[in-house]
Amino acid sequence: MHYPWWYVPALTAPMLIAVISVLHVLVSHYAVGGGLFLAVEVGYAYRTGNNALLRYLRSHAWFFVLITVVYGAITGVGIWWTIGLASPLPTELLIHTFVFGWAIEYVFFVIEIAAAFAFYYYWGRLPPRTHRAIGWLYAGAAWISLVLITAITAFMLNPGRWPVSGGFWTAFLNPQFLPQVLARTGGALLLASLYVYLHAAVKAPPELRTLLGARSARPALLGSLLILAGGALWYVFLPSSAKAALEAASVLNILMLLIFALTAVVFVMLYLGPYRNPGWVTTGFAILFFVLGTAAFTTGEYIREAVRKPYVVYNVVMSNGIYPPEVSHLRSVGYLEGGTWTKAYVAARYPAMLDAAGRIDPSRFPALSASDRAALGRVLFQYHCNACHAVTGFSGIRALTRGWTEPMLRDVVEHPEQVRFFMPPWAGTKAEAGLLVEYLTSIAPPVPPGMRYDGTEGER
Amino acid sequence: MTPLDPGQLVGPASPLGSPAPFWFLELFKVLGFTLHQVPMHLWYAGLPLAALLSLLPGEPARRLRGRLLTAMPLVVAVGINLGVIPLLFTQVAYHRVFYPAGVLMAWPWFSVIVLLTVAYYAVYLGALGERALWRPRLARRAVLAAALLFPAIGFIFANYFSLMTRVEAWAGLAARTDAAGAVTGLALNTADPTLPPRWLMLFGLALITAAVYISVDTALISRPERAGDGRFAARTAALAATVGVALFAAAGWWYTGAMRADIPPVWLGLAGGLPAVTWGLVLLQRRGATRRAAITAALVQFLALGANAAARQWVQNMELAPYLDAAAEPVRVEWSPLILFLVLFVIGLAVVAWIVAQVLAVHRPQPTPQSNPGRS
Numbered sequence: 058m059h060y061p062w063w064y065v066p067a068l069t070a071p072m073l074i075a076v077i078s079v080l081h082v083l084v085s086h087y088a089v090g091g092g093l094f095l096a097v098e099v100g101y102a103y104r105t106g107n108n109a110l111l112r113y114l115r116s117h118a119w120f121f122v123l124i125t126v127v128y129g130a131i132t133g134v135g136i137w138w139t140i141g142l143a144s145p146l147p148t149e150l151l152i153h154t155f156v157f158g159w160a161i162e163y164v165f166f167v168i169e170i171a172a173a174f175a176f177y178y179y180w181g182r183l184p185p186r187t188h189r190a191i192g193w194l195y196a197g198a199a200w201i202s203l204v205l206i207t208a209i210t211a212f213m214l215n216p217g218r219w220p221v222s223g224g225f226w227t228a229f230l231n232p233q234f235l236p237q238v239l240a241r242t243g244g245a246l247l248l249a250s251l252y253v254y255l256h257a258a259v260k261a262p263p264e265l266r267t268l269l270g271a272r273s274a275r276p277a278l279l280g281s282l283l284i285l286a287g288g289a290l291w292y293v294f295l296p297s298s299a300k301a302a303l304e305a306a307s308v309l310n311i312l313m314l315l316i317f318a319l320t321a322v323v324f325v326m327l328y329l330g331p332y333r334n335p336g337w338v339t340t341g342f343a344i345l346f347f348v349l350g351t352a353a354f355t356t357g358e359y360i361r362e363a364v365r366k367p368y369v370v371y372n373v374v375m376s377n378g379i380y381p382p383e384v385s386h387l388r389s390v391g392y393l394e395g396g397t398w399t400k401a402y403v404a405a406r407y408p409a410m411l412d413a414a415g416r417i418d419p420s421r422f423p424a425l426s427a428s429d430r431a432a433l434g435r436v437l438f439q440y441h442c443n444a445c446h447a448v449t450g451f452s453g454i455r456a457l458t459r460g461w462t463e464p465m466l467r468d469v470v471e472h473p474e475q476v477r478f479f480m481p482p483w484a485g486t487k488a489e490a491g492l493l494v495e496y497l498t499s500i501a502p503p504v505p506p507g508m509r510y511d512g513t514e515g516e517r
Numbered sequence: 518m519t520p521l522d523p524g525q526l527v528g529p530a531s532p533l534g535s536p537a538p539f540w541f542l543e544l545f546k547v548l549g550f551t552l553h554q555v556p557m558h559l560w561y562a563g564l565p566l567a568a569l570l571s572l573l574p575g576e577p578a579r580r581l582r583g584r585l586l587t588a589m590p591l592v593v594a595v596g597i598n599l600g601v602i603p604l605l606f607t608q609v610a611y612h613r614v615f616y617p618a619g620v621l622m623a624w625p626w627f628s629v630i631v632l633l634t635v636a637y638y639a640v641y642l643g644a645l646g647e648r649a650l651w652r653p654r655l656a657r658r659a660v661l662a663a664a665l666l667f668p669a670i671g672f673i674f675a676n677y678f679s680l681m682t683r684v685e686a687w688a689g690l691a692a693r694t695d696a697a698g699a700v701t702g703l704a705l706n707t708a709d710p711t712l713p714p715r716w717l718m719l720f721g722l723a724l725i726t727a728a729v730y731i732s733v734d735t736a737l738i739s740r741p742e743r744a745g746d747g748r749f750a751a752r753t754a755a756l757a758a759t760v761g762v763a764l765f766a767a768a769g770w771w772y773t774g775a776m777r778a779d780i781p782p783v784w785l786g787l788a789g790g791l792p793a794v795t796w797g798l799v800l801l802q803r804r805g806a807t808r809r810a811a812i813t814a815a816l817v818q819f820l821a822l823g824a825n826a827a828a829r830q831w832v833q834n835m836e837l838a839p840y841l842d843a844a845a846e847p848v849r850v851e852w853s854p855l856i857l858f859l860v861l862f863v864i865g866l867a868v869v870a871w872i873v874a875q876v877l878a879v880h881r882p883q884p885t886p887q888s889n890p891g892r893s
Binding site for chain 1 (some may be wrong): 598623641872873
């Protein structure tokens with residue numbers, strides 16, 4: 058509410074964060090696990106004098122650099138770019154809390170870049186010992202960057218004592234920190250193996266494919282165990298509201314079922330395939346394995362984001378950019394008056410709504426035409442609701458309110474958190490709620506024609 | 518519509534307070550931007566130079582182009598990461614103006630992710646072409662695409678950072694891109710008279726930095742054995758620096774004229790004077806780069822970039838003064854993460870220096886090269 062709101066038709070601005078984040082995590086975990094894979098396998102190849110493996114690893118390192126250093130790095134910065142546009146106030150809060158965490162992360166990124174380029178471009182020119190050391194430097198720096206960024210995402214889900222005591226370390230070492238570090242480290246190991254199988258299926262000769270299948274199976278299984286342990290702890294340390302959301306939201310029910318099913322299939326394929334029968338790693342197997350694994354990852358990321366509602370940071374800032382302590386103040390002075398940009402908008406467009414002291418006077422709303430009242434209601438919708446609801450599209454409000462009567466709309470608008478506990482409370486005056494109801498009434502379509510309730514056709 | 522007091526659109530300070538003293542944020546913002554400018558200038562000026570070199574006949578031109586392009590993937594990677602640090606500290610110290618400006622031009626700013634991805638892969642294709650791993654004709658087109666995309670990204674950045682300080686333009690842009698009180702995010706700050714000269718000054722300075730890089734590469738890194746290559750590189754560097762200093766001076770003159778009248782151009786004199794010294798040092802090497810002259814030119818240009826970053830910061834604060842005094846924001850210093858960052862920053866530099874030393878050691882003559890089967 059302190060910043061202008063970016064209207065993204067159909068999708069909503071915060072959903073852009075989800076899109077970029079999913080595109081990023083599928084590569085960022087590989088950037089960590091793949092670095093470990095290269096460090097371990099290059100050491101093994103040097104030790105055993107396996108020249109064929111070294112040649113393969115070099116081609117894998119090229120693939121790795123192209124994917125992680127370019128796409129991974131840009132989408133990583135892209136998430137940060139997008140959160141500042143789609144959720145500026147929560148970003149402001151995160152930046153003020155974790156600026157040094159992020160700054161340290163970028164120190165490690167610079168080490169990663171230097172190490173990755175030296176590792177690949179000086180392959181065969183660096184002494185093996187130095188080459189291995191640089192590989193491990195990359196792997197270590199990449200894992201530390203995973204730990205740092207995980208602390209921030211974990212903080213958003215459960216900041217622990219931070220809202221009371223504050224401080225960087227309280228925020229960093231939040232209750233979700235260890236579970237998510239375990240799960241993400243496991244995810245990095247597992248996802249790296251999926252990338253290795255995919256790449257090896259296309260680029261490696263059959264005997265190497267078998268060797269790589271067998272050697273990558275153990276870290277992948279270790280990764281699977283870490284995911285299970287981290288996932289269990291993640292659930293244990295979820296705030297009650299997030300656990301309740303997992304039960305209450307039907308989409309989350311389905312996604313939880315999906316993630317269990319996908320994870321089980323991936324684990325079984327891993328055990329029966331690369332672990333027990335490394336020769337099974339054919340191109341088709343690798344593609345199927347990769348698709349299922351990335352689908353599980355994507356589902357997990359979506360669930361992780363969705364269970365936080367109505368908060369971006371649990372109990373600290375809500376998805377519509379309101380700090381919970383501001384709610385009572387906004388209910389008293391009005392949302393339009395309390396918002397920096399809404400106030401400026403009303404002052405510019407509807408100066409007659411301002412009293413002598415320059416404040417928005419809700420008692421003047423009835424003097425507006427019906428269309429102007431609905432227009433102001435739409436302003437309230439943009440700032441108060443559009444973070445989660447498009448008009449038409451993602452979680453579209455028209456579809457959700459189809460057939461609702463005005464009293465129903467009023468009830469939901471005035472007490473959204475009582476209707477759905479994962480919605481933020483109304484943060485405006487009753488008069489403003491009336492404006493929003495007028496807007497929603499003007500766009501809510503009737504019950505689909507032809508429906509019958511108790512023998513009467515369901516027209517509103 | 519009633520005219521607005523522009524200051525009304527600047528929201529409140531963060532209730533958390535700044536986690537570091539203002540001077541610290543400013544110092545790292547300026548230092549970070551100075552470091553970021555080096556690779557940024559190399560891609561802004563280096564890619565168009567490489568594209569132009571492909572039009573020239575002769576082996577020296579081809580080899581200089583090859584040296585520029587094969588270094589470019591690393592240059593871009595380092596540049597992107599070094600750019601994040603100043604952006605981080607900008608968000609802390611100037612969040613009240615940074616986010617509104619970003620939201621107003623959200624789509625152009627968001628498009629940077631896509632443009633940068635395409636440009637970066639195009640750079641790789643160009644580099645692959647130089648190593649005969651990609652079709653040369655397509656590689657040349659990729660270089661041309663990257664040479665056009667990076668300035669487009671620069672244009673968006675110049676828009677953003679000029680809009681950040683031009684609070685008086687926000688209400689008008691919001692009204693033009695209104696979506697029921699929200700904004701469509703399609704605004705650009707093109708009505709700002711300082712925007713074109715800012716953008717052109719960047720190119721002028723970038724050409725000088727690229728010229729210095731060519732001198733340093735010729736004298737210290739690639740050290741081409743053929744005398745013709747060294748002479749060609751030195752002449753190209755001298756020409757690039759001359760065009761660069763002329764462009765920088767002309768755009769600087771334009772910029773000072775377009776700036777608000779109450780901002781005295783004192784600092785700009787220093788920021789504008791140092792590139793002229795670099796130009797002189799590059800010109801001295803026009804018959805062939807020497808180690809000492811190349812290092813001196815690099816040091817002076819680095820100072821010039823630092824002075825440029827400091828001058829920009831000073832102007833930014835002056836432009837924002839009517840709306841925001843970032844130095845007066847509440848502060849609640851988080852000492853332990855701050856110190857940890859400084860310690861790790863130094864360790865990180867040491868680690869990178871060690872990696873660079875290992876790489877440079879490879880370029881020294883080895884009496885008995887070690888066998889390594891992974892080499893192709």
